[in-house]
Amino acid sequence: MSIAWYLAVSAIVFTLGAIGVIARRNPLVILLCLELMLNGANLALIAFSRLWGNGDGQILALVVMTVAACEVCIGLGMIVAIHRRRLPIDVDELRELQG
């Protein structure tokens, strides 16, 4: 398969993740959709890495995975803290900073 097909899949996955981040209101699902966006980026990185026959893109994909793991760690910690304080798990309701 030519590289263009992989790039198309990566664009579709990234877009679906972006739609989820905009439209969903459960912060857990928003984190999952962020994972989708990062994975779309990863697929593009690895496709370009294959295109040039160069490993740099794969290293960058590994770093992106690390960053995603950190983001999951902190995000889930925040969700657990919100749950502990008996606040609603809903990004429309958590508007204290908005005033």
Next chain:
Amino acid sequence: MSAVLFFGAGAGAIAGAIGVVLLRDPFYSVLALVGHLVCLAVLFLLLRAEFVAAVQVVVYAGAVMVLYVFVVAYVGGEGDRFELGQLSERVRSHGFPSSRMRIGGAVLGGALMIELLIAMLGTGLHGIGGHGAGYSPGPRTFGTPAYIGKLLLTRFLVAFEVASFLLLIAAVGAVVLARRRGGLEGEEAGEALAPLGLAPPREAGTMAEGVGPALAAAPRHAEALPAPAAGAPGGPRRKPLP
């Protein structure tokens, strides 16, 4: 053969992504994401990124998703019920524009996808239409663990160390965020539990638990609070701000 694998895995990845976005129950969203990640790992294998595919399956679909499943089991069901009840209530009372939000999200997403496709496929790079650089299988060739390890420990040593330090910071941050502590948390718990006339359970992270046994004999919040406001609905709802 590779075309069949590509279309199968690509369709699986896109279907998994759609499932993550559309399914109502967060638990099913997590399962859809696991399927998506496995399909993506197949795509990585087709792109000769063997080590990254293995890491994707082991770390992502294994460890990170287990973390998600735990948190969904701890939090998710309640959040979902809350969302469902509140959505219908909102639509009935003053027509909250959640459907408008969805349409806006879909329109924005469509625009983003067109832009991305133009940016990636319309570059005029000849190589994009091809199959990539030459590849000869071997123990140290492109994408094998030996190749990635050599790159990580020579050219990308700084990035490797910074990534490990970032992981350390995230671990410490998660512990700080999720530990039980006193202060506002105990006050909020007392406030939220007051309508039921219950003292907070001992393991719910009260202030007495946070500061140690010295203050454990002090009176509980729930006893000192006034009677609950009339008409306040049950559940973890916050009082409206003045």
